[in-house]
Amino acid sequence: MGLVTSTEMFKKAYEGGYAVGAFNVNNMEIIQGIVEAAAEEQAPLILQVSAGARKYAHPVYLRKLVEAAIEVTGLDICLHLDHGDDFEICKTCVDSGFTSVMVDGSKHPFAENIALTKKVVEYAHDHGVVVEAELGKLAGIEDDVNVDTPNATYTDPDEAVEFVEKTGCDSLAITIGTSHGAFKFKGEPRLDFERLYKISDLLPGFPLVLHGASSVPKEFVDLCNQYGGQIPGAKGVPEDMLRKAAKSGVCKINIDTDLRLAMTASIRQVFVENPGWFDPRQYLGPGRSAIKAMVAHKIKNVLDCSHKR
Numbered sequence: 001m002g003l004v005t006s007t008e009m010f011k012k013a014y015e016g017g018y019a020v021g022a023f024n025v026n027n028m029e030i031i032q033g034i035v036e037a038a039a040e041e042q043a044p045l046i047l048q049v050s051a052g053a054r055k056y057a058h059p060v061y062l063r064k065l066v067e068a069a070i071e072v073t074g075l076d077i078c079l080h081l082d083h084g085d086d087f088e089i090c091k092t093c094v095d096s097g098f099t100s101v102m103v104d105g106s107k108h109p110f111a112e113n114i115a116l117t118k119k120v121v122e123y124a125h126d127h128g129v130v131v132e133a134e135l136g137k138l139a140g141i142e143d144d145v146n147v148d149t150p151n152a153t154y155t156d157p158d159e160a161v162e163f164v165e166k167t168g169c170d171s172l173a174i175t176i177g178t179s180h181g182a183f184k185f186k187g188e189p190r191l192d193f194e195r196l197y198k199i200s201d202l203l204p205g206f207p208l209v210l211h212g213a214s215s216v217p218k219e220f221v222d223l224c225n226q227y228g229g230q231i232p233g234a235k236g237v238p239e240d241m242l243r244k245a246a247k248s249g250v251c252k253i254n255i256d257t258d259l260r261l262a263m264t265a266s267i268r269q270v271f272v273e274n275p276g277w278f279d280p281r282q283y284l285g286p287g288r289s290a291i292k293a294m295v296a297h298k299i300k301n302v303l304d305c306s307h308k309r
């Protein structure tokens, strides 16, 4: 048990046609909810820390909490930097014990993305740390994305091959129609599976990553709205599309929004139903349980990685 890289996890996932969940963590209750589910399901696990999470909780708290989670559950956990913007943030995370970093150079021109990623790969590999890179721009969230012409921002299969060869990255986040947050599609959900198949055919055995892969389940959106929330029109990636992607080289599926929805829905409900309560444990406890149930559902029904650790 301990902090591990994702290398073995991805190898087994690729061969088994399933995916490993990468869940964003921001505080103790979120970490506890996720690891309790992963321990019960004996699932492989990636916990990821964004720049926003580092700012909110301080990276040392988050790393120590993940170490505590390993000690308590006996799990192997990959501790991953989510969307590292530049070399410095990646280096800081490598130096402080992360086992995986993402260098997100997707906002840069192709050659600059290659140069930045290669530099991070060289440093990380020297320190036994693996690197996820990104090619293509996720609609709606990344800089300079024109959502009206999505194809211009989707990952080009031939460029993906050149990028992987030139950078030596260990996994690649691709763009096929997913996006971050709770409002992913205006009309019917659609992913460019032909593009995914082309990329995975050209990169056999190579782990691909899907960002923006929350499903935004209607029941949790409705629950939020029922208890005073206002998130009309929220829509995510249907679960069957994620299961299909996991069979075609997608080994890591990123989930943050669905944890936020589950935790917020349960806390809203507690507040409305118990106006006299003011002990944070009375609402953070149910929030943690909601995270646990959501992660268990993902492991069993979406990622298909139960008992795969």
Ligand SMILES: O=C(CO)COP(=O)(O)O
Pocket (backbone or CB within 6 Å): 024, 082, 083, 179, 180, 181, 182, 210, 211, 212, 213, 214, 215, 254, 255, 256, 257, 258
């Ligand atoms: O990709 C993500 C984190 O990097 C999270 O995506 P969601 O917003 O769909 O949960």
Ligand SMILES: O=C[C@H](O)COP(=O)(O)O
Pocket (backbone or CB within 6 Å): 024, 050, 051, 052, 053, 082, 083, 180, 181, 256, 257
């Ligand atoms: O990449 C997006 C993740 O959901 C992290 O979000 P955040 O930057 O608000 O922590």
Ligand SMILES: [Zn+2]
Pocket (backbone or CB within 6 Å): 083, 104, 106, 134, 138, 142
């Ligand atoms: Zn990106």
Ligand SMILES: [Zn+2]
Pocket (backbone or CB within 6 Å): 082, 083, 180, 211, 212, 254
């Ligand atoms: Zn992301």
